[in-house]
Amino acid sequence: MTTNIQTYQDIRKKLLAGQEIALIDVREEDPYAQGHPLFAANISLSKFEVEILNRIPRLSTDIVIYDNGEGLAERAYQQLQALGYQQISLLDGGLQGWKDAGGEIFIDVNSASKAFGEFVEHHKGTPSLSAQEVKKLIDDQENIVILDARRFDEYQTMSIPGGISVPGAELVLHAKNIVKDENTKIIVNCAGRTRSLIGTQSLINAKIGHEVYALRNGTIGWTLAQQQLALGQQQQYTNFANKNNLLGVLENAKQLTQQAGVKTISLEQLHLFQQQSERTTYIFDVRSEEEYIQAHLPNSRWIGGGQLVQETDHYASVRGARIVLIDDQLVRAYMTASWLAQMNWDVYVLDADFQTIFTEQGAWKPVVPLLHTKHRITPEQLQAWLDVGEEVTILDFTTSANYQKGHIPTAQWVLKADIERLFNEKKIPTNHKIVVTCGTSLLAQYAVSALQAKISENVYVLEGGNQAWAKTFVLETDKHVYLSPRIDRYKRPYEGTDNSIQAMQDYLEWEYGLVAQLNTDGTHGFFVV
Secondary structure, three states: OOEEEEOOHHHHHHHHOOOOOOEEEEHHHHHOOOOOOOOOOEOHHHHHHHHHHHHOOOOOEEEEEEOOHHHHHHHEHEEEEEEEEEEEEEEOOHHOOOOOOOOEEEEOOOOHHHHHHHHHHHOOOEEOOOHHHHHHHOOOOOOOEEOOOOOHHHHHHHHHOOOOOOOOOHHHHHHHHHOOOOOEEEEEEOOOHHHHHHHHHHHHHHOOOOOEEEEEOOHHHHHHOOOOEOOOOOEEEEHHHOOHHHHHHHHHHHHHHHHHEEEEOOOHHHHHHHHOOOOOOEEOOOOOOOOOOOOEOOOOOEOOOOHHHOOHHHHHHOOOOOOEOOOOOHHHHHHHHHHHOOOEEEEEOOOOOHHHHHOOOOOOOOOOOOOOOOEEEEEHHHHHHHHHOOOOOEEOOHHHHHHHHEOOOOEEEEHHHEEEEEEEOOOOOOOEEEEOOOOOOOOOHHHHHHHHOOOOOHHHHHHHHHHHHHHHOOOEEOOEOOOOOOOOOOOOOOOOOOOOOOHHEEEEEEOOOHHHHHHHHHHOOOOOO
C-alpha cells in the first residue's frame, strides 16, 4: 500500500501557522494516555465508525494518523480511505518518530486543556485556598458557598460537603442566584485543578462582585488532607430561584469575549461558514443538555461549555478549525468562547432569534456511516437460543466498564480492533452463530463484516443492544470474560473514590509541571486577557 507520510517538522510548521490539521492517535485510550503529542486527539480504531465523522466532519481535512508500532495506523489509513477522506498521512516513524525528532510527549488525557488551566493560573495568579482552609471556613459556618464545576454525575459520585453542582459554563450565569448576600465568598472546586481554576477565573473575569477562590487541588487535595468527601449529594444550581442578575453579567461577559478576539455572528454568517468547503466549522450548543433536548439548532452538537473547555480535543479534533457556540442567553457562549479563544481557537458566538431557529428536539445523535445489516435478532429470540443450549457466541463491544457493571449471560467483552487477532489465536469459534451487542448495538453492527468473513454461520446484531435486553431480562454482574485487554479507558487518578494516594500525588506533580512542558513544546499559542 502506497501511503503519504508527514514528519514531526511538517506538523509543527502547520500548528505554528494555525493551519487546519488533525493529528490522530488511533490506539486505545489507556496507551494514548501514557504518552502523545500535545494536540494529538485520540480516536481509537475500535470506535472509528461512531466517532470519526463527528470529530473530523470535513472529508478533505489534512489528517495525520499514528500508533506506536502496533500496526493500527495502517489499518486506520485504509478505513479512512473507505470512508471518503482525501488527505490522509501517516506520522513518520509513529510515536517513536515524534520522540526521535525532538517532539514533546504529554501524558494523561485532555492534556492541552489541562496545560491551559495551569497556564492561566501561572499568568493570572488565580486565588486558591487549601483543603484545610476551606474546611475551617465550613466548620466556622462562614458566609461561603462551594460550587462544584464538574458534570453532575461526577459531583454525585463524591464531592465537598455542602457543595452545589454548577457545571462549568453555568457558573457565571447562576452564581449570583446562589450566594446568600453580597458578602458571600465563593469557593469553586473540581476533582483536580483545571475546572476549578478556569471556573474561579471565569467568575473573576466576569466581575462577579464576590471574593472567589479555587479549592486548591479539588477533591484530590481534600482527600490528601484526610478529610471526608460527601457521597451522593443532590444540590444543583437549578434548585435556586433566578434573581434576574443577567444584565450586568451579560455585558461583562460580552466585553471579555471582545478582549479575547471573539466575534459575534448572525445566522446568515453561520450559513456562509457552513458552505465553505475549505474550512471545518464546529457548531456546539453549550447550554444544559435539558435545554438542548427541548429545542436546538439543527446540525448543532450539545456539550456543556465547561466540558468543552476541559475536553476540547474530544469534540474539536481538528486543530485550527473554526468553532461557533450557541446559547440563547449568550452568557455561557461568551464565557466558553473567551476561554477557547485564549486557547488559540478561531471562535464565534451566534446571536440570532433563537425562538425561531431552535426547530429540532431530542438528544444529539452521532453521524455514522450508512450500513445495512442482514441479520438481526431480538432479545427474546436470543434468550430462546440460550434456553435450548444453542451454540452461539455473544460478543459485547461496549466499554469494558459498562460490561463489568452488567452483561448478557455468556457474553464476552472484546475490542473491535482485536477481531483478526482473536480469530488467529482461536479465541473466537468459527462454527458458532455470533451475536454482537453493545449499549445500543450502534458500534457493534460495524463489527459484523470482519466477523462474517471468518465464520461459516451467520452473524446477528442484537436489536437495541444491552439496553433492550435489560428491559426484559437480567444482566449478569459476574462471570466476566475479557477477550481483549482492558485498555479502552484510562483510569483517571481523580475519578471515583478508590484512587491510591501515590497516584493522586503523582497526578498533581504532573499538572504542576505542565507550564514548563508547554514552553518546551512551543506550539500552543495560548494567551490570557
